[in-house]
Amino acid sequence: MTARTPVAVLGNGPVGQTTALLLARRGVPSLLLDSRPHRDLSGSRSICQQRDVLDVWDFAGPGRRIAAEGVTWTTARTFYRDQELFSYTLPDHGSSPFPPFVNISQARTEQLLDEQIAAEPLIGARWGHHVDRIEQDEHGVTIGCASGLEVRADYAVACTGARSADLRAALGVDFAGRSYDDRFLICDIRAELPGWAHERRFYFDPAWNPGRQVLIHPCPGATFRIDWQVPADYDLTTDSLDERIRAIIGDRPYEIVWKSVYRFQSRVASRLRVGRVLLAGDCAHLYSPFGARGLNSGVADAENAAWKLTYVLSGQSGPGLLESYHTERHAAALENLEITTATMDFLVPHDEGQRRHRLSVLERASADPAARAEVNSGRLSEPFWYPDSPLTTVDPARPFAGRPARGSVPPPGPGVLVPDVPADGRRLRELAREGFLVLSSDDLPEPHLRFTPALREALGARDGEIWLLRPDAYVAAVLTDPAELPAARARALGW
Structure with a gap:
């Protein structure tokens, strides 16, 4: 089986979907390939969609629907133990039709992007095709799949997610960085929590998770996403989730919609462009989620790649345009890495000096408003x-x-x-x-x-x-x- 396309987009997650839609918006056909047999619609996963990303999705098609279905939040509250240190109202710049952030599950975002793709004749999508070979020559890229499908493309954009070690290795790309020992327990619960529906809450060292953090985000349908920092040896099968949840919401009825445990990583690929292949999203960089810089930066990768590939394919660009994808988005990735690493060093100190600094800042911030600027619970996503x-x-x-x-x-x-x-x-x-x-x-x-x-x-x-x-x-x-x-x-x- 052989297919021919101007652009092969590897990975049918939100970054790959966005790439294909933006190419189609500019008249460029593409083929989406994904190793999974079908769309996985479980769990909230990446939930915080930033205003400028909604704007990109508006150009791609479904931005206003995503914004309308999402929960708008404009206030971020930060607590230390049982005391609120400060609240922060997100500023409004310009006259955008979109709020600073909306919360909506990644699964629902993918569904809305899928609906737009289904109506787009320039996009083909094929599931169940695991890429196990990628080769390049001066005229294009050949992509081989374990299914027997072979795709010949002028260019490829790899949006294959965090588990892309084989693909990066085939391209000769390093993925330096670190993994954090502490894990994070994530639960989506459905409950009525009056007053919590339009604000993000971040707790340092609460009595119900001593020595660690808890983050709470509102989501559509009276659903709340709760992230607990837990020890490296945490075992979900033996934990009493009911006690954890009731410590936060009290004696209210609730339903667990989804639960999972993650270990976060901070890594950036050494190259985001290798010949005719561009790396985007989690394939190119991994960050801790505090600040919502994962999917939001992946969409920025997609937009940068799409407009440049359009001009390259039309013959209107010079030899430096495609290389500028690496130059611009690698610099963005390094800045995101710097910002999120500083946050993780504050949240999860890895030596005694960092632990003393964190404790000192939090204790001082309890009494001195001037010290509150030193509290790092994540600098929220912004354009590069x-x-x-x-x-x-x-x-x-x-x-x-x-x-x-x-x-x-x-x-x-x-x-x-x-x-x-x-x-x-x-x-x-x-x-x-x-x-x-x-x-x-x-x-x-x-x-x-x-x-x-x-x-x-x-x-x-x-x-x-x-x-x-x-x-x-x-x-x-x-x-x-x-x-x-x-x-x-x-x-x-x-x-």
């Missing part, structure tokens, strides 16, 4: 910014000041995702994702969108400036001379 990308034209008048404070976004400028604001009767990001977009107040010899006063204010645009936006709504360049526009566009296309 590309000021150092080879695709970005540097503007000395708009230097990038580095990672902003938690909950903040950098001011618009080269390498930064534009705010989601109205433009030409639509949304600026919608317009940008249709192709490279030029913004200007002046007449130009090429198609462009004129600045409105509201758009100028949202971007902080100055008189005479020309803004060039990439197809993922990031700013490629801010220019003052129209003659520089062709060079900036060429740079953003990898020439």
Whole structure:
């Protein structure tokens, strides 16, 4: 059996689904391959979907349905033992139709993505095909499956998840990092908990899980996801889950919907592009879940890969465009690794110095509001910014000041995702994702969108400036001379 496709997407999870949908949105056919016999719809798994990811899914198709079905939460509460240290209300940037986060089970998200795929003639999906061979030459990629199916593609995107050791080995990719000894017990329970339906709760060292943490998230259908940190030798079969749950919810009726035990890892692949193969999602990086940087960063991988493959396949790009996928998304992966590792070092200290530091911070934060900024329960997912990308034209008048404070976004400028604001009767990001977009107040010899006063204010645009936006709504360049526009566009296309 032989199949031919421009892009083979290996792995039919949410990152692979998103990749295929974004390619189809731009007119590129793809074939999804998955080793499983069918979709696994059990458990909540990755539940926190960030606003900018909902925006990507809106371009792909089902973003508004996912947002409408999810539980919106805007408040994050943090406790130490029986005392609330602080609560944090997520800020609202721009005029996005989406909330900062929604909680919805990964299973339901996959169902909604599947419905969009089923209506898309440019996407084929085949289950029960385990990839056991991948070879490349100057013209394409050959993918062999244990089922006997062979797929010939121009390019492949590997979204095969955490258990991708054989595939990474075949590509010569290392996956350095660490595994954490402590485990995490996860339960989805259905219960009525008044006042808890729109907030995330994080407990340090509660009496009902001494010395460790508990995280509680609301989900649709009066369901709550509870994560307990448990010892390395924890045994689910002998634990009294009822006692654990009742310590949190009291004498209320409840139902266990799903339960599991995880050991988290922090790893990043040494290469995210190997020839004609791109690695995305958990195949490329693994993080602890505190901060919701797993699936959210995987969707960002998918968008980055999809628009670049579109331009490569159409012959409009230069030789550097595909390599910029590794440059940009590997840098994003390393930042996510740094942030989540710092969180895990605070949550799960691995030496006496870290344990003393954690205890000191929590004790001081109980009485001193100034110490609360040192409490690390996870910096919530946010976009990565590309000021150092080879695709970005540097503007000395708009230097990038580095990672902003938690909950903040950098001011618009080269390498930064534009705010989601109205433009030409639509949304600026919608317009940008249709192709490279030029913004200007002046007449130009090429198609462009004129600045409105509201758009100028949202971007902080100055008189005479020309803004060039990439197809993922990031700013490629801010220019003052129209003659520089062709060079900036060429740079953003990898020439």
